[in-house]
Amino acid sequence: MQHRYGFVTMPVVNYYFDVLKTAVEHVTGQPLTPRRWANGASWAAFITHDIDNLYSAWKAPAKSALRQGRLLSFGRQLWRHLTTPDAWDNLAQVQQTVASYGAKSTFFFLPEHRPAANGTPNADYKLQKVWPEAAAAIGTSEIGIHVSLGAPYHAHLKREEHRLQHLRNGVKAYGIRFHYLQWEPRITPVILDTLLYKYDSTLGFAEYYGFRNSYCLPFYPFDFQQGKSFSFLEIPLNVMDATLHHPRYLQLEPEEILPALTLMFQEIERFGGVCTVLWHNENFDPANENTGPHQFAEIMDYLRSRNVAFVNGQEICEQMG
Incomplete structure (x- = not known):
């Protein structure tokens, strides 16, 4: 439906809720107060980095x-x-760059080094080996698990979780995002629910920026088998760097990126939502002139100019809980 009618960049569900809000206010005669984020901001931004490669x-x-x-x-x-x-190998640079905007980074690390069964690569590093330096580089930044390809089943995912827990001295990662945004609707949410993660941030499109669920706020996915919501919060992914200039995706020119995204940002701001940005550490490399540090800086400058609240996943969970 999104593709047929061209509304992937419009949060249609929010518009429906806005109609309902207006009706409730009319019937009750009482205004419904909009949600406020940190420091009274009307909307929020969640800045994330999937760490796929460090040495390539x-x-x-x-x-x-x-x-x-x-x-x-x-x-x-x-x-x-x-x-x-x-x-x-630039995690300290990534953390410092994001912090310079008054923002917080969330790093999703890939615990699996071996390629998937079909040959698709996972991490180009072994997490246990690089962790001491990586931990020092990111400081107190939030971490999550970036689940490898070939890990759709409970046992495999549980093993990856234990690897990261061991490295963090038992501190559980709050959130999760699946590598290549893989998501099997009949299996993935059930697995996440049993593992008791606080949030997932997988549901976005690789091919286009926008709203995979036509909604610009975090939400609890519904379990149709059990007739109730799952226990984990979904923080939808709105834009990924690779989407913007990749041979299989949009191939936007550098100067086209911010204007293209601005309308989506305005929709999120209008409804007090969360703008989730994925910018891989490899695209902080100055050699990338298409989706590199300059384009990231333009996006961050825009978000900051609109008085967004920069938050991490844990803070979003607390706000939505």
């Missing part, structure tokens, strides 16, 4: 140089890889 910035330019027969350039890339930190 050199690979694409090295492969390109090798294919084109530029052996000297290939040798330089290889030497740089062997002797200097990778450009994507």
Whole structure:
């Protein structure tokens, strides 16, 4: 329906609720007070980062140089890889950049290093090995589990949860997001409910920005089998960096990104919702001129100019609870 009628960037459910709100106010003669976020802000922003890669910035330019027969350039890339930190090993930079806007980062780490059964890659790092440096880099930032491909079942997910819990000295991750936004409606919410995560932030589109559930606020998904809501809060994903300039997705020019997103932001602000942004750490690399640090800065400047409340997942759960 969203595709057929072209309303993926319009939170239709919020418009219906607004009609209901007006009717209730008319009947009762009492105004319904809108929700307020931190410091009295009318809407909120949830800034997140999926940590898929830490050591692969050199690979694409090295492969390109090798294919084109530029052996000297290939040798330089290889030497740089062997002797200097990778450009994507930048978690401290990510945390500091986001903090400079008065915002908070939530980092979703991939516990699985091995590729999925179909060969699709998971993390390019082993979490247990990199964790001491990663933990120091992100400080007190919120963490979540970025569930690997090939992990739709309870046992596998439970194992990934235990890995991260062990590294954090028993501190449970509040939230979860599935790698590649994989979501099986008949299975995934049941698994999440049994694991007692406070929130999930998977439900968004890779192909387009907007509202996968036509709603701009967090909500408790409904369990049609049990006839009641699930216990975890869904914080929908509104925009992912890869969506904006990827060969399979929108291919927006850098100067087109903020104007394209502004109408969606205005809809979220209108209804006092939460704007969830996913910007991978690899796209804080200055070499990315399409969905890189400059485009992220434009988005953050806009959000800050609109007096948004920057919140993390735990704070959203407390506000919605």
